[in-house]
Amino acid sequence: MNAITQSRAPVAVAHATHKFRLLLRREFWEHKGGFLWAPLVAGGISLLLTAMAVIVGEFAARRALADGKLQVDGEVMINGLDLGQLTGKLDAGQMRDLANGIDLSLLMASGWPFIVLAFVVFFYCLGALYDDRKDRSVLFWKSLPLSDRDTVLSKAASALLVAPVLATAAALATMLGFLLLLSVVVLFHGGNPIALLWGPGSPLKLAAQLAASIPVYALWALPTAGWLLLCSAWAKSKPFLWAIMIPVFAGIFVSWFDLMQVFDLESGWFWKNIVARALLSIAPGSWIDVARIGPSASGPEAIHNLLDLRTTYSVLLTPQLWIGAGAGVAMILGAIRLRRWRDEG
Numbered sequence: 001m002n003a004i005t006q007s008r009a010p011v012a013v014a015h016a017t018h019k020f021r022l023l024l025r026r027e028f029w030e031h032k033g034g035f036l037w038a039p040l041v042a043g044g045i046s047l048l049l050t051a052m053a054v055i056v057g058e059f060a061a062r063r064a065l066a067d068g069k070l071q072v073d074g075e076v077m078i079n080g081l082d083l084g085q086l087t088g089k090l091d092a093g094q095m096r097d098l099a100n101g102i103d104l105s106l107l108m109a110s111g112w113p114f115i116v117l118a119f120v121v122f123f124y125c126l127g128a129l130y131d132d133r134k135d136r137s138v139l140f141w142k143s144l145p146l147s148d149r150d151t152v153l154s155k156a157a158s159a160l161l162v163a164p165v166l167a168t169a170a171a172l173a174t175m176l177g178f179l180l181l182l183s184v185v186v187l188f189h190g191g192n193p194i195a196l197l198w199g200p201g202s203p204l205k206l207a208a209q210l211a212a213s214i215p216v217y218a219l220w221a222l223p224t225a226g227w228l229l230l231c232s233a234w235a236k237s238k239p240f241l242w243a244i245m246i247p248v249f250a251g252i253f254v255s256w257f258d259l260m261q262v263f264d265l266e267s268g269w270f271w272k273n274i275v276a277r278a279l280l281s282i283a284p285g286s287w288i289d290v291a292r293i294g295p296s297a298s299g300p301e302a303i304h305n306l307l308d309l310r311t312t313y314s315v316l317l318t319p320q321l322w323i324g325a326g327a328g329v330a331m332i333l334g335a336i337r338l339r340r341w342r343d344e345g
Contacts, residue, residue, distance in 0.1 A: 019146060023154035028162060034120040035158070039113035039167040043174030046112040050178060054185055099200035106206055109178035110171035114284040117167035121159045121221070121282045125228035128155040129339055130239045148339045152229065156332055159225050160218040164284075168214060172207050179203060213312050217284055219321055222328025224281040230331040233338035244279070251275040277324050287315045 028035060129152070179201075183193035231243040251274070254260060255267040280286055291311050315321050 020150055020154060023146065023150060024158060024162065027154055027158040031124060031158070034124060035163050035166050036170075038116045038120055039170035040173070042112040042116040043110070043170050043177070046109050046174055047177045047181060050109065050181060054181070098196075099202070102197060102201035103206060105182075106175050106178060106201065106203060110175040110206075110210070113167045113170040113174060117163060118283045120167075121163050121225070122228065124163070125155070125159050125225050125282075126232055126239050126243060128159075128229060129232040129335060130235060149336050152233075152332060152336045152339060156225055156229060159282075160221055161214070164214050164217050167284075168210055171210060175203060175207065209309060209312070212309055213284075216287065216312055216315055219325050220287045220315065221282045223277045223324040223331075224279060224328075226328035226331030226335070227278045229335040230338070233335040247275045247278045273320065277320075281324065287321070290318045290320050291315050 179197060182197055186193045186196050227247075228239075228243055231239045231246075235242045251267075251271050254270045258267065260267050260270055291314050
């Protein structure tokens with residue numbers, strides 16, 4: 001008996017980081033449709049609509065060329081539009097406008113996955129802790145050697161880091177597909193895609209700016225993620241209504257009785273810094289109104305100023321970000337405490 005006992009190998013204890021990584025993998029596989037496929041499908045729809053618009057435009061151009069001629073700037077082009085000849089006459093200012101227009105088109109094409117990201121993160125956080133209690137699977141997960149802290153933090157990390165990383169990857173793939181689609185159109189019309197698209201445009205710079213914005217997004221979205229996780233852990237039913245009604249009715253109450261006058265502030269301050277931060281901070285780019293934007297510009301140049309890394313990271317110097325992040329962390333800690341003693345029934 002002693003020999004058998006001594007021959008048994010000691011059971012290895014899983015490291016905390018290994019457990020956390022497994023929890024992240026669990027969240028990804030359980031919500032793969034929202035985290036991965038939804039942004040990719042949104043990007044695919046964007047490319048499909050672009051391709052349809054190109055086809056419709058080509059047919060419209062063919063109808064306009066029924067007589068075999070097309071006039072551009074007083075010159076007659078035979079058998080269609082020759083982009084090589086047309087863009088060869090652009091001066092430096094016009095080429096700069098072309099480059100800005102290309103970048104704006106790339107951003108618009110890549111924006112679809114980020115729109116989906118806001119909805120995915122909102123409803124994921126709202127159901128992250130409530131759904132486990134609703135289907136009683138929380139009893140199974142609590143029977144495992146997994147702490148409530150690690151479980152809730154894995155859900156917060158999935159919403160604030162995993163989902164934005166995957167959405168950014170989908171946005172970059174959409175941007176690349178959009179460029180390839182435009183390159184085919186340019187080649188079809190006798191142009192050089194390298195000279196007309198890839199050279200004047202800034203796809204690599206835009207990709208780096210979008211990827212570098214992920215940490216800012218994670219910090220800025222903390223209030224909404226924390227509030228939704230808190231509601232998910234607390235609400236016995238209809239967490240969506242509780243999550244929406246409490247901030248909105250608080251804003252109505254404050255506006256009705258002009259309570260912000262006590263602090264010499266307008267009611268709009270409460271709606272912007274409390275209600276909007278609690279419900280809308282997960283929208284990518286919602287921090288722009290507090291960023292320190294560079295020199296004023298109009299048109300596509302303004303988009304470049306908004307996406308500039310100095311503009312994006314200037315949000316880290318604002319009290320709005322850190323106060324909101326602190327509130328979000330406090331609400332996540334509250335969600336951990338609630339999950340620890342909440343009645344699963």
